[in-house]
Amino acid sequence: MSSVHQFIPWPQFAHYCASKGGLKLLMETAARELAPKKIRVANIAPGAIITPINKFVLDDPEATHDVESEIPLGRMGKAEEVAAAVAWAASDQASYVTGTTIVVDGGMSLYPKFV
Numbered sequence: 001m002s003s004v005h006q007f008i009p010w011p012q013f014a015h016y017c018a019s020k021g022g023l024k025l026l027m028e029t030a031a032r033e034l035a036p037k038k039i040r041v042a043n044i045a046p047g048a049i050i051t052p053i054n055k056f057v058l059d060d061p062e063a064t065h066d067v068e069s070e071i072p073l074g075r076m077g078k079a080e081e082v083a084a085a086v087a088w089a090a091s092d093q094a095s096y097v098t099g100t101t102i103v104v105d106g107g108m109s110l111y112p113k114f115v
Contacts, residue, residue, distance in 0.1 A: 001086075002027075002045045004105050020045075024101060031099030040098040042089045047105025049077045072107030 005013065006020035024043055031041040048054060048067050054076065057063045068075055085104045088094055103109055 002043045002101060004045050004047045004103060004109050006043075006045055006101070008109060027101070028099050035098055040094070042094070042097055042099070043101040044082060044085050044089065045101045045103045045105070046082045047071065047077060047103070047108035049079060049082060049104075051079060070108055070113060071105070072110060075106065077104060077106055 002023045003016070003020040005017045006024040008017075010017055024045075027041050027043040034041055048057070048071060050058065054067075057067050058076075064076075082104050085102050089097060089102055
């Protein structure tokens, strides 16, 4: 489990971003090493999800609005939506998926404010 912050910088959270970037490379390396043994490795990178890490945003209506304006789908995600991606990645439906990151972010990583 990673985060969109494996590739989106987050001021004041350098430690978090660094750990998520490290997970990405760990997953890619493990995928290369384990593929010959038919073991798949994938990474899930959630965006802004309604969880305790975002409490400071959820408790502030202006901050919530600011974050949601960065998300093309216009809302923060739910933990259940991330869980669905994990379930799919672990299923036989994803049997040819390895060494990649599945981004679950409502389009947040499309950088809508750059337009």
